Amino acid sequence: MSKVAVVYHSGYGHTAEIAKAVQRGAAETAGSEAKLIAVGDIDKHWNDLAAAEAIIFGAPTYMGSVSAPFKAFMDASSRVWFTQGWKDKIAAGFTHSGSQGGDKFNTMTQLFTFAMQHGMVWTGLGLLPGNNSSKGSVNDLNRLGSSTGLLTQSATDQDASAILDSEIRTAEHLGRRVALLTLQFAGERVAEPV
Numbered sequence: 611m612s613k614v615a616v617v618y619h620s621g622y623g624h625t626a627e628i629a630k631a632v633q634r635g636a637a638e639t640a641g642s643e644a645k646l647i648a649v650g651d652i653d654k655h656w657n658d659l660a661a662a663e664a665i666i667f668g669a670p671t672y673m674g675s676v677s678a679p680f681k682a683f684m685d686a687s688s689r690v691w692f693t694q695g696w697k698d699k700i701a702a703g704f705t706h707s708g709s710q711g712g713d714k715f716n717t718m719t720q721l722f723t724f725a726m727q728h729g730m731v732w733t734g735l736g737l738l739p740g741n742n743s744s745k746g747s748v749n750d751l752n753r754l755g756s757s758t759g760l761l762t763q764s765a766t767d768q769d770a771s772a773i774l775d776s777e778i779r780t781a782e783h784l785g786r787r788v789a790l791l792t793l794q795f796a797g798e799r800v801a802e803p804v
Contacts, residue, residue: 612792614644614785615659617652618668619680625670625706627770628762631778632666632704635785642789649683659690664700664792665730666784667721671705674713676720684724697729700792702784703759708766710754718758731795734758735780736787751780760784 614636620626629646636644645662647655659665669680676684690696703721705714725732734757740750747753753776754761762777764770 612642612664612789612796613658613662614642614664614666614789614792615647615655615662616644616666616668616785617647617649617655617659617683619649619670619677619683621670621672621677623770624762624764624773625668625704627773628704628706628760628777628781629668631781632668632760632785635782635787636664636666636789637785638782639786639789639793641793644785644789649679652683652686656690660695662699663796664702664788665696665725666788667701667703667724669705669717669721671707671712671714671717674716676705676717687724687728691728694729698795699728699730700733700788700795701725701728701730702733702788704762704781704784705759706762706764708763710763712763714754714761714763715756715758718756718761722758733788733791735760735784737780737783740776748774749776751776751783753777753780 618629669676739755741753
């Protein structure tokens, strides 16, 4: 059984809904279990992250960056970094904001760089961009067209129930993809010589 952890921060509930969908996609994958961890509870879950074969990171994009609580989690993980405790784990990421662009790519770059500093193996969505032709629509998976990870968006004056179904389905896809890749890696993982 492979273990996937979804670590996230959500200020207004939108990113939490995406995190739940990512976790659901991973948990519904045969041979996988997935745990949802809010960064506010991280001190209870460092051992869960150590036991996980994959960690998916999620944060809202605030002012072109991860939220402050998520950044605090990143900084606190330096204790793990010193021991390379997450080295060779599968990693992925997602972010949500009110604007379609909203400088979400900066957040995704932050998440990617964070995972690389930990020696993790990053995976993107593995989907072609959606909604990018006259035959496309907002109902397409990967409607915002990211390759690096999951980018989602909903209006700032609406609650999380307004998140498009296509975004939820893309989040579930990310969870499944990470779970399947983790199963592939777990079967062949060999410790790297020191």
